[in-house]
Amino acid sequence: MTCVAIVGTQWGDEGKGKLVDFLTERADMVARYQGGNNAGHTVKFQDKTFILHLIPSGVLRNKVSVIGNGAVVDPASLFAEIDELKNLDIPVEAHLKISNTAHLVMPYHRLFDQLREKVRGDEKVGTTGRGIGPTYTDKVARSGIRLIDLSDPNHFRKRLEAILPEKNCLLRYYFQENKEFSVDEICTEYLGYYEQLEPYLCDTSLLINNAIDQGQNILFEGAQGTFLDVDHGTYPFVTSSNTLSGGICAGCGVGPVKISKVVGIAKAYTTRVGSGPFPTELLDETGEFLRTEGAEFGATTGRPRRCGWFDAVMVRQSVRLNGITSLAITKLDVLDKFESIKIATSYQAPDGRTYTELPPLHNETLTPIYEEHPGWLCPTRHITEYDQLPAALISYLKRISELVNASISLISVGARREETIVPNPNLIWV
Numbered sequence: 001m002t003c004v005a006i007v008g009t010q011w012g013d014e015g016k017g018k019l020v021d022f023l024t025e026r027a028d029m030v031a032r033y034q035g036g037n038n039a040g041h042t043v044k045f046q047d048k049t050f051i052l053h054l055i056p057s058g059v060l061r062n063k064v065s066v067i068g069n070g071a072v073v074d075p076a077s078l079f080a081e082i083d084e085l086k087n088l089d090i091p092v093e094a095h096l097k098i099s100n101t102a103h104l105v106m107p108y109h110r111l112f113d114q115l116r117e118k119v120r121g122d123e124k125v126g127t128t129g130r131g132i133g134p135t136y137t138d139k140v141a142r143s144g145i146r147l148i149d150l151s152d153p154n155h156f157r158k159r160l161e162a163i164l165p166e167k168n169c170l171l172r173y174y175f176q177e178n179k180e181f182s183v184d185e186i187c188t189e190y191l192g193y194y195e196q197l198e199p200y201l202c203d204t205s206l207l208i209n210n211a212i213d214q215g216q217n218i219l220f221e222g223a224q225g226t227f228l229d230v231d232h233g234t235y236p237f238v239t240s241s242n243t244l245s246g247g248i249c250a251g252c253g254v255g256p257v258k259i260s261k262v263v264g265i266a267k268a269y270t271t272r273v274g275s276g277p278f279p280t281e282l283l284d285e286t287g288e289f290l291r292t293e294g295a296e297f298g299a300t301t302g303r304p305r306r307c308g309w310f311d312a313v314m315v316r317q318s319v320r321l322n323g324i325t326s327l328a329i330t331k332l333d334v335l336d337k338f339e340s341i342k343i344a345t346s347y348q349a350p351d352g353r354t355y356t357e358l359p360p361l362h363n364e365t366l367t368p369i370y371e372e373h374p375g376w377l378c379p380t381r382h383i384t385e386y387d388q389l390p391a392a393l394i395s396y397l398k399r400i401s402e403l404v405n406a407s408i409s410l411i412s413v414g415a416r417r418e419e420t421i422v423p424n425p426n427l428i429w430v
């Protein structure tokens with residue numbers, strides 16, 4: 001049995017969807033432990049592109065696909081995703097399981113997410129506007145509503161009656177909106193969802209732990225990335241959950257010693273959507289070239305992603321924060337046309353101080369200290385064996401591995417399943 005965690009080592013969009021899909025071949029179950037439909041996991045196969053927002057990528061391989069208690073669920077968006085998959089003849093009903101204690105994204109969460117961003121003005125986080133932050137805020141404030149709360153209409157109504165006055169007060173007096181949320185309207189909409197949701201609901205901690213006891217292989221699919229983690233990311237420009245591997249324990253109800261491997265996914269360069277610090281960001285034509293070559297546009301919102309060189313300081317930090325046992329490097333093909341490629345190994349502050357870790361607060365601009373590597377200047381997508389990779393690419397990988405203190409178990413040179421090289425399968429599955 002192997003329980004493998006797949007985590008993003010940067011700011012998300014590292015290619016987790018593709019690699020989870022690839023690794024799912026050997027898995028019996030795939031589980032999401034945090035986030036909601038803010039995620040955008042792109043998977044390509046059979047000449048089709050699937051973008052999954054909430055449902056784990058395992059569903060495309062007909063494996064048990066679990067949305068754990070640590071995730072948040074927007075029913076309307078979930079049903080749209082289920083319908084899309086059904087239209088593609090993917091038997092979602094047979095495989096999808098959702099924790100009955102996952103929290104619901106409510107209409108006021110979506111609205112408050114957008115209104116708060118407006119109020120923040122230039123300081124906006126750049127959220128996906130899906131209501132994720134406000135849903136987690138209410139969960140921690142004990143004002144949230146869980147999926148199981150829909151099973152008892154009286155109880156659900158009472159929860160809403162207790163919660164809505166405060167929401168309406170905020171709406172009217174703080175946000176100055178001439179609108180009110182009605183208990184009746186929300187009851188009609190959300191209680192109507194329950195019949196459709198019920199067949200998927202269960203105690204997913206029990207389900208996962210039983211599977212572990214039976215010796216099954218399980219993948220835990222992280223969403224977003226390490227530096228969007230609410231505790232360890234570039235706060236406040238983060239998402240509202242624990243994206244790190246540590247989030248699996250609380251978000252799926254699984255003990256830490258059950259997780260045998262942690263595979264960190266890192267893009268061969270760096271991208272970020274939304275606001276916040278990004279030391280290696282390239283605001284010039286090189287950044288633009290990376291964006292074009294890598295088709296770096298958000299899978300959820302379509303926003304252009306900010307692009308920059310590989311940041312070894314951050315990925316090394318990520319290896320530590322997640323207990324990463326091996327790394328997968330993705331999108332190497334995007335660098336095929338570069339004559340030289342840079343890696344940031346530390347940062348320098350304006351007063352000359354050198355940083356070898358990303359500091360938690362830095363008001364000044366940090367200048368990355370780069371080392372430069374020769375590019376390989378040839379196409380790599382067709383390559384299926386490690387030994388056939390260009391020597392310059394192999395030395396780029398070796399240098400990354402050295403700088404971040406992690407071995408490389410997987411290499412991705414394109415979006416398709418076949419465009420994956422596995423030099424070290426033993427580092428992934430026991």
Ligand code: IMP
Nearest residue numbers: 012038039040126127128238239273274
């Ligand atoms: P939220 O998760 O919608 O609250 O957004 C908070 C921050 O996380 C914003 O910078 C978003 O752009 C970013 N974010 C959320 N989900 C993803 C994702 O799947 N990929 C990359 N960035 C994300």
